[in-house]
Every structure is written in structure tokens, then in C-alpha cells.
Amino acid sequence: MLIKEDKTFDNLREKSVMKWLEDLKTHDDIEVRGGVQIATEYIESLKKKIKQLEDKNLLKDKYLKKVKTESDK
Numbered sequence: 001m002l003i004k005e006d007k008t009f010d011n012l013r014e015k016s017v018m019k020w021l022e023d024l025k026t027h028d029d030i031e032v033r034g035g036v037q038i039a040t041e042y043i044e045s046l047k048k049k050i051k052q053l054e055d056k057n058l059l060k061d062k063y064l065k066k067v068k069t070e071s072d073k
């Protein structure tokens with residue numbers, strides 16, 4: 001049985017950071033504007049990596065469950 005995590009806080013935090021970055025896109029300093037793009041791309045790369053790791057972990061869990069079920073026979 002899977003228990004779904006409450007991601008309310010994480011979602012709120014992500015929206016706040018993304019809003020802050022969006023606001024910085026119009027900053028007078030070009031370095032700040034460039035930093036916004038770098039930070040946004042970095043966040044997206046981290047999200048992709050997290051998704052890959054979650055998928056890999058799920059696959060591993062399914063395999064281990066299958067192995068355990070077969071060994072119990």
C-alpha cells in the first residue's frame with residue numbers, strides 16, 4: 001500500500017521561488033537576469049534527475065517484490 005505524500009509545502013515553496021525568479025527577469029543588472037536563467041535551468045535539471053531516480057527506485061522496488069514473492073513459493 002502506497003501512502004501519498006502531502007506536497008503542499010513543497011509546491012508552495014516551488015511556486016514562491018519561481019515567482020521570485022520571474023520577478024528578477026526584469027532586474028536592471030544583466031548578471032541578475034542571466035542568473036535567473038541559469039537558476040531556472042538548474043532547477044529543471046534537478047527535477048529531471050529526481051524523476052529519474054524515483055522511476056529507478058520504483059523499478060527496483062517492483063523487482064525486489066517480485067523476487068521476494070518468487071522466493072516465498
